[in-house]
Amino acid sequence: MATDLPTTQRRIVLRRRPEGLLAHDDVEEVEAPVPPLEDGEALLANEVLGIDASVRSWLSPAKGYLPPVEPGEGVRCSTVGRVVASRCPAYAVGDVVTTLGAWEEFTVIRDDLFSTWLSGPDPTYDTTAFLALCGSTGCTAYIGMLEVADVQEGETVVVSAAAGATGSVAAQLAKLRGARVIGITGSDEKCRWLLEELGLDGAINHRTEDVSARLKEMGARADVFFDNVGGPVLDAVLSRLALRARVVLCGAIATYNDTGKAPGPSNYLNLIQQRATMTGFLSLDDIPRFPEIGARLRAWEQEGRLRYHAEVFEGLGSSVDALNAMFTGANTGKIVIRLG
Amino acid sequence: MATDLPTTQRRIVLRRRPEGLLAHDDVEEVEAPVPPLEDGEALLANEVLGIDASVRSWLSPAKGYLPPVEPGEGVRCSTVGRVVASRCPAYAVGDVVTTLGAWEEFTVIRDDLFSTWLSGPDPTYDTTAFLALCGSTGCTAYIGMLEVADVQEGETVVVSAAAGATGSVAAQLAKLRGARVIGITGSDEKCRWLLEELGLDGAINHRTEDVSARLKEMGARADVFFDNVGGPVLDAVLSRLALRARVVLCGAIATYNDTGKAPGPSNYLNLIQQRATMTGFLSLDDIPRFPEIGARLRAWEQEGRLRYHAEVFEGLGSSVDALNAMFTGANTGKIVIRLG
Numbered sequence: 001m002a003t004d005l006p007t008t009q010r011r012i013v014l015r016r017r018p019e020g021l022l023a024h025d026d027v028e029e030v031e032a033p034v035p036p037l038e039d040g041e042a043l044l045a046n047e048v049l050g051i052d053a054s055v056r057s058w059l060s061p062a063k064g065y066l067p068p069v070e071p072g073e074g075v076r077c078s079t080v081g082r083v084v085a086s087r088c089p090a091y092a093v094g095d096v097v098t099t100l101g102a103w104e105e106f107t108v109i110r111d112d113l114f115s116t117w118l119s120g121p122d123p124t125y126d127t128t129a130f131l132a133l134c135g136s137t138g139c140t141a142y143i144g145m146l147e148v149a150d151v152q153e154g155e156t157v158v159v160s161a162a163a164g165a166t167g168s169v170a171a172q173l174a175k176l177r178g179a180r181v182i183g184i185t186g187s188d189e190k191c192r193w194l195l196e197e198l199g200l201d202g203a204i205n206h207r208t209e210d211v212s213a214r215l216k217e218m219g220a221r222a223d224v225f226f227d228n229v230g231g232p233v234l235d236a237v238l239s240r241l242a243l244r245a246r247v248v249l250c251g252a253i254a255t256y257n258d259t260g261k262a263p264g265p266s267n268y269l270n271l272i273q274q275r276a277t278m279t280g281f282l283s284l285d286d287i288p289r290f291p292e293i294g295a296r297l298r299a300w301e302q303e304g305r306l307r308y309h310a311e312v313f314e315g316l317g318s319s320v321d322a323l324n325a326m327f328t329g330a331n332t333g334k335i336v337i338r339l340g
Numbered sequence: 341m342a343t344d345l346p347t348t349q350r351r352i353v354l355r356r357r358p359e360g361l362l363a364h365d366d367v368e369e370v371e372a373p374v375p376p377l378e379d380g381e382a383l384l385a386n387e388v389l390g391i392d393a394s395v396r397s398w399l400s401p402a403k404g405y406l407p408p409v410e411p412g413e414g415v416r417c418s419t420v421g422r423v424v425a426s427r428c429p430a431y432a433v434g435d436v437v438t439t440l441g442a443w444e445e446f447t448v449i450r451d452d453l454f455s456t457w458l459s460g461p462d463p464t465y466d467t468t469a470f471l472a473l474c475g476s477t478g479c480t481a482y483i484g485m486l487e488v489a490d491v492q493e494g495e496t497v498v499v500s501a502a503a504g505a506t507g508s509v510a511a512q513l514a515k516l517r518g519a520r521v522i523g524i525t526g527s528d529e530k531c532r533w534l535l536e537e538l539g540l541d542g543a544i545n546h547r548t549e550d551v552s553a554r555l556k557e558m559g560a561r562a563d564v565f566f567d568n569v570g571g572p573v574l575d576a577v578l579s580r581l582a583l584r585a586r587v588v589l590c591g592a593i594a595t596y597n598d599t600g601k602a603p604g605p606s607n608y609l610n611l612i613q614q615r616a617t618m619t620g621f622l623s624l625d626d627i628p629r630f631p632e633i634g635a636r637l638r639a640w641e642q643e644g645r646l647r648y649h650a651e652v653f654e655g656l657g658s659s660v661d662a663l664n665a666m667f668t669g670a671n672t673g674k675i676v677i678r679l680g
Contacts, residue, residue: 065613235604249612264604269570271620272589273405278618280611 005043005085006034011104012319014071018059021324027075027103029316034106042086044097044107044115050078050131051322051335052165053228053253065282074102075319078136080118080127081107094121098135103319105339113287132165132308132334133301134294140250140283141169142293146177148281149224149248153178156220158237161228161253162200163190164326165308165334169297170226170250172198172306182220184211184233186329193332197307207329211236221245229253231262238267245276253327309333315340345383345425346374351444352659354411358399361664367415367443369656374446382426384437384447384455390418390471391662391675392505393568393593405622414442415659418476420458420467421447434461438475443659445679453627472505472648472674473641474634480590480623481509482633486517488621489564489588493518496560498577501568501593502540503530504666505648505674509637510566510590512538512646522560524551524573526669533672537647547669551576561585569593571602578607585616593667649673655680 011032018026037043055077058069069076079101083091090111091097096119101107109115119125131137144166145151157174161167162183171194174181182202183194191203204214211233215221221242227234230252238247252262271278286293300306311331313322318337325331351372358366377383395417398409409416419441423431430451431437439455441447449455459465471477484506491497497514501507502523511534514521522542523534531543544554551573555561561582567574570592578587592602611618626633640646651671653662658677665671 230609249609251612252609262606264575264606264608266602266604268604268608268618269589269592269620271618272591272622273620275621275625276619278608278611279616280609280613281615282612285615 006106008032009034009105010316011074011102012316013074014059014069016071017061018056021327022056022059022320024320027320032074032104035108037085037087037108040088040110042083042088042091042097042109044079044081044099044101044109045084046079046081046101046105046107046339048080048127048131049101049103049319049337049339050080050135050137051326051337052078052137053251053326055323056327065284074104076100076102078131079107080130080135082121083109090117092120095119096122096125096127096130098130103316103337105316116287116291118291128310128312128334128336128338129298129301129308130294131336132310133169133306134298136283136290137165137334138169138297138308139286139290139293141166141173142297143283143286144248144250144281145170145173145224145226148279149226149246151177151179151224155179155223156242157181157224157226158184158215158220158222158240159226159228160184160206160233160237162194162203163332164228164253166250167226167228168194168198168308168333169306171200174224174226175199176300176305179224180220182215182218184229184237190332193309197309206233206236212239215240222247224248226250227252230265235265235267238265238270241270241274241276243274243276245274247271247276247278249278249280311335313337346446348372349374349445350656351414351442352656353414354399354409356411357401358396361667362396362399362660364660367660372414372444375448377425377427377448380428380450381448382423382428382431382437382450384419384421384439384441384449385424386419386421386441386445386447386679388420388467388471389441389443389659389677389679390420390475390477391666391677392418392477393591393666395663396667405624414444416440416442418471419447420470420475422461423449430457432460435459436462436465436467438470443656443677445656456627456631468650468652468674468676468678469638469641469648470634471676472650473509473646474638476623476630477505477674478509478637478648479626479630479633481506481513482637483623483626484588484590484621485510485513485564485566488619489566489586491517491519491564495519495563496582497521497564497566498524498555498560498562498580499566499568500524500546500573500577502534502543503672504568504593506590507566507568508534508538508648508673509646511540514564514566515539516640516645519564520560522555522558524569524577530672533649537649546573546576552579555580562587564588566590567592570605575605575607578605578610581610581614581616583614583616585614587611587616587618589618589620651675653677
């Protein structure tokens, strides 16, 4: 074990459940104890915290696939860091590990499903790239697009939140399979990024354009729709399904800040007309496969076939702004918080 | 060819598109010509007209899998009758044939996908039983339950409109496969019928009971939900899905009388939580297999393993009431109109 271990740390805890966007005074930065390690535990010094839509959903009271974060608890998120002390045979000091931690400087990890060893001591290991491309974000895109939707060459694919962390990877993976890919996003700048940087075949700004009408203009009916958004965007694409379309539900960011119940997609009956399928999935089920999938994504990135963009916020104090950037549509790609 | 063929007939035509339930003056009974047969045609004297939810949906302007019925045209429906004249090698005088006809005494048929030869001349052939069990109704139930949902022994199955023509067959087919089957219907009397006559394991009256709460009380989560109804019933069952549930969308009778757009199922996000699938199908795609499937259903009925109930209305003049009975929830089983 290393000496001079921290006994306290900075952590951001939930004070009360947010209504809508997370307000600065819904959370509180506190000094929290770092408990001494027990057998089987290691201490991870977090280097980057990953923001994704589920961070917000865990703050709502609804029971999901993980219990909601309770007031007084740290705000749950993925993190990547380096081991600073270990009483667990799976981890040595200096190892790079990703875990389901929180908005905090240190996380106690175990050798379980939620923590994955990434690398031995390697000062050049790019922890931001990992979160943006090879962690749960990229694996979710991979599983949803290549396995659940099983997109085929020549198919027409529509991706919502296409400039977001998951959507941008999903869209590129569909291109790699030889599909025609149309991305839906929330600004003209992001539309340009989709077309010019990611090489998509079409881009629609859902804030200024009629999604259904634009798809029609493009002569596009979706064989696959990879939906991160829900709400009116889902409804619009449901009106433009191809025969035997597969709608893959990855999330519904449009609804995560709602306190009441969001209306459902009134065009769902087109699933009958088009003999189509709408399937929900949680990449969580495939966590044991993340290292293998992540390695494949990393290889494609190194061959120049996959790109990512990370929006970096600095310091724990930027956490609330980082989370909200996700919902205001300000970001392109993955949002991460880099700790000092 | 037979002599003394009719040159005119009674037919009910659409005068204007209904709003909500079909009103008596939305249609008109007229005397219409029976055109002389051309080569390849035969004339069917309709004996029974079949009512199902699609009859109403075809009166709405929305383009579906068949074009909407236009004002001035006969009200489209399935019929079964006997051939009274033929210039088509596929049919002889006296043959029993089912077709996609209309609310009319005679239908001109051809040897195409929409007409199926059922039997040679046979005065005992039960045309009502055919419509109730072995025609498109029963085949839809068979394909939806046994093929699309592919229900397995021991699974929990929920069927909406379970006392209706399609639902009652679907529910019994799930029982035949060894599933636990809970039917949702609209009256206590129909609940009793489901339990006592069809032998279902549970029945819920959605007009007086909270569907979601009752399923919870029964400890039931749906592995399969066969939905004929849509609306609040669909939403309620979506809140009680088992892991990897299959929701099979057969129709949405709750919405067919709506003129505006019905709200979608706001609980659709449970498809993500439960890694579930919602699939639409149209049995129309399998019309060539209807004779084979119908024969299987007929055999099960004769072995006493499948039951049906037919609600018989007498005469063309009862057509409007027959159609509306379907939506007011007054009927059990299949609604047919018997012509004089």
